[in-house]
Amino acid sequence: MRQVLQARGIVMTFRNGDEETEVLRGVDVDLATGELVALVGASGSGKSTLLSILGLLLRPTAGEIQIAGERVDRLNEKARAAFRNRRLGFVFQFHHLLPDFTAMENVAFPAAAPAGGISPEMRRRALSLLDRVGLSDRADFPATRLSGGQKQRVAIARALMNKPDLIIADEPTGNLDLRSAGQVLDLMGEVNRQDGGTFLICTHDEHVAARCDRRIHLVDGKVQPDGERSDHLN
Amino acid sequence: MFALKVARRYLTSNPAQTALLVTGVALGVTVFIFITALIEGLAVRLTDEVTANSAHVTLEPPTRLAEILRGDEAVRTEGVALVSTFQRRQIRAWRSTAELITRQPGVSALSPQISGNAFLVKGEAVQPVSVTGLEPEGLDAITPITPNLVSGQGALGADGLLIGTQLAEDLGLTAGQPVLLRTDRGGERLLTVRGIYKTGLQSLDSRVAFLSLQTARPLFDLPEGVTNIEIKLDDPDRAREVADFLAGATGLRATPWQEKNLNLEDALEAQGRTGTLIQIFSLISIIIGVASALVLSAYRRRSEVGIMRAFGISGGFIVAVFMLQGLLIGLAGGLLGCASGYGLCTFLASLTDADGNPPLPIAPERGGYVAVLILTTLGAVLASAFPARSASRIDPLEAIQQ
Numbered sequence: 001m002r003q004v005l006q007a008r009g010i011v012m013t014f015r016n017g018d019e020e021t022e023v024l025r026g027v028d029v030d031l032a033t034g035e036l037v038a039l040v041g042a043s044g045s046g047k048s049t050l051l052s053i054l055g056l057l058l059r060p061t062a063g064e065i066q067i068a069g070e071r072v073d074r075l076n077e078k079a080r081a082a083f084r085n086r087r088l089g090f091v092f093q094f095h096h097l098l099p100d101f102t103a104m105e106n107v108a109f110p111a112a113a114p115a116g117g118i119s120p121e122m123r124r125r126a127l128s129l130l131d132r133v134g135l136s137d138r139a140d141f142p143a144t145r146l147s148g149g150q151k152q153r154v155a156i157a158r159a160l161m162n163k164p165d166l167i168i169a170d171e172p173t174g175n176l177d178l179r180s181a182g183q184v185l186d187l188m189g190e191v192n193r194q195d196g197g198t199f200l201i202c203t204h205d206e207h208v209a210a211r212c213d214r215r216i217h218l219v220d221g222k223v224q225p226d227g228e229r230s231d232h233l234n
Numbered sequence: 235m236f237a238l239k240v241a242r243r244y245l246t247s248n249p250a251q252t253a254l255l256v257t258g259v260a261l262g263v264t265v266f267i268f269i270t271a272l273i274e275g276l277a278v279r280l281t282d283e284v285t286a287n288s289a290h291v292t293l294e295p296p297t298r299l300a301e302i303l304r305g306d307e308a309v310r311t312e313g314v315a316l317v318s319t320f321q322r323r324q325i326r327a328w329r330s331t332a333e334l335i336t337r338q339p340g341v342s343a344l345s346p347q348i349s350g351n352a353f354l355v356k357g358e359a360v361q362p363v364s365v366t367g368l369e370p371e372g373l374d375a376i377t378p379i380t381p382n383l384v385s386g387q388g389a390l391g392a393d394g395l396l397i398g399t400q401l402a403e404d405l406g407l408t409a410g411q412p413v414l415l416r417t418d419r420g421g422e423r424l425l426t427v428r429g430i431y432k433t434g435l436q437s438l439d440s441r442v443a444f445l446s447l448q449t450a451r452p453l454f455d456l457p458e459g460v461t462n463i464e465i466k467l468d469d470p471d472r473a474r475e476v477a478d479f480l481a482g483a484t485g486l487r488a489t490p491w492q493e494k495n496l497n498l499e500d501a502l503e504a505q506g507r508t509g510t511l512i513q514i515f516s517l518i519s520i521i522i523g524v525a526s527a528l529v530l531s532a533y534r535r536r537s538e539v540g541i542m543r544a545f546g547i548s549g550g551f552i553v554a555v556f557m558l559q560g561l562l563i564g565l566a567g568g569l570l571g572c573a574s575g576y577g578l579c580t581f582l583a584s585l586t587d588a589d590g591n592p593p594l595p596i597a598p599e600r601g602g603y604v605a606v607l608i609l610t611t612l613g614a615v616l617a618s619a620f621p622a623r624s625a626s627r628i629d630p631l632e633a634i635q636q
Contacts, residue, residue, distance in 0.1 A: 057544060057631045078548070085546025092634055096541035100247040113547045117236045158545075 089159030149180025263571020324459030367450025386429030398439030540633020556622030564614025
């Protein structure tokens with residue numbers, strides 16, 4: 001199976017004056033196309049930092065990252081932004097929808113902004129994604145008029161807009177009630193199974209982790225080998 | 235353009251705040267237009283008052299200066315060729331000069347004159363006067379006298395004289411009465427006051443007497459020539475250019491009206507500088523208003539901008555969104571301000587005081603509308619540059635984690 005993500009020897013050290021904190025200590029991560037992987041670990045284990053590094057939102061102190069066959073850790077800011085736009089999808093704990101735009105416009109935004117407008121093709125794809133997340137009847141609703149679960153489903157549709165190689169989700173159900181969380185997980189599972197979408201989901205939630213193909217367990221800034229895994233989930 | 239759509243959406247998402255911002259800009263523009271129209275109007279009124287009653291260009295014989303005669307080095311004699319005070323300075327070839335002037339484009343009227351000093355004597359009352367001898371048909375060519383007559387008539391005739399109300403009052407004269415004119419050349423003649431005028435200009439109404447060119451000739455000992463030719467132009471602002479040309483073409487001394495009214499020019503320049511300062515402050519207040527509103531907007535939308543940056547929207551797009559907001563605010567405020575400024579100036583220009591004149595010398599058509607619209611729009615775009623730049627530099631990670 002084709003490798004989507006290959007990260008080697010990721011080190012992240014934060015400096016505060018003379019004090020240095022090593023959050024990640026030589027992390028290796030491999031993700032194959034179509035995998036649904038949970039990134040788990042206790043608070044402070046470094047999983048959010050790792051997710052930000054793999055999502056090209058943060059530069060590691062050391063290490064190499066290859067996504068979809070392209071070496072990305074050496075890219076400049078402009079190229080990183082362009083890469084994020086074309087090849088990565090993001091789903092955050094808070095939906096972060098643009099409140100002044102409709103559901104359809106929010107979904108189309110990542111494609112429309114670089115292109116200079118929403119083309120008919122973009123509109124069709126955005127509507128089909130909304131249909132996919134069960135919100136085709138809410139396409140013209142302003143984002144502010146959607147429920148929390150609906151907003152998160154729109155955020156997932158938005159993450160899929162540019163057909164990304166990898167979707168990075170940071171506690172995607174962390175802010176939802178049980179029912180909405182279940183819907184969001186079903187949706188991600190469906191996209192993964194039917195479209196072969198590759199997901200890396202950072203979560204504290206055992207229920208979320210249990211629905212993934214496998215787990216990457218971080219303990220004190222290092223990946224715990226499967227055999228030595230202990231339950232650090234809250 | 236998608237950035238324009240986003241900018242418009244941001245502005246319309248909070249209509250009250252946007253309306254307040256646009257109104258603020260419009261008020262600044264209104265002040266700018268009001269000040270510009272007032273200063274321009276005042277300048278026009280003052281210039282009109284000066285140029286309406288006087289020549290725009292005056293042609294006179296060149297000034298003759300006393301010349302120092304250098305002697306031979308060996309002999310070392312020196313002397314001074316004195317200027318004759320007896321020989322009257324005059325323009326002898328005034329008819330050909332007048333023809334040349336008439337052919338110049340933009341010349342609306344000319345008046346060959348004999349000007350000199352004299353005394354008017356009425357009984358024991360004696361008043362110094364400045365006498366202007368001119369062709370009777372050109373009486374109103376330079377200064378509108380006939381329309382300002384308060385008594386008598388404007389026909390000068392062979393022995394007629396026109397004087398101002400102040401002079402008439404000082405000498406106790408009324409139209410139809412005789413008065414003795416004694417010139418500085420020794421000429422003396424009993425003339426009849428044909429009419430009394432009131433121009434409102436103190437210098438004219440108390441000091442100047444008009445008579446015909448033919449009557450003036452013997453009185454000032456000038457059987458052929460004239461002392462000066464006064465010229466009126468369609469556009470008084472061209473006076474310097476026309477004067478320069480005529481001086482070169484005729485060899486005469488040509489003086490534009492501005493050089494005879496240097497105080498007015500200084501006053502207008504000082505007034506213009508004051509106006510420019512007020513205009514600059516208006517623009518600065520507009521820029522500060524727009525910048526502060528957009529800084530707040532950028533701060534309020536940090537997380538939105540952060541998420542845009544997270545999914546790879548370029549910094550250039552963010553800059554465009556905020557600068558386009560500045561552009562739209564500047565354009566809307568500028569247009570609204572132009573409309574309200576024009577309305578205000580037109581209203582003020584339509585008011586009249588007891589004399590039937592507008593209380594403010596405002597010129598609504600000279601409000602500098604295009605300039606203020608361009609300056610305001612550019613200023614608003616400039617004002618948005620700082621918030622736009624800071625928004626484009628928002629760290630997506632920081633904004634998302636907030």
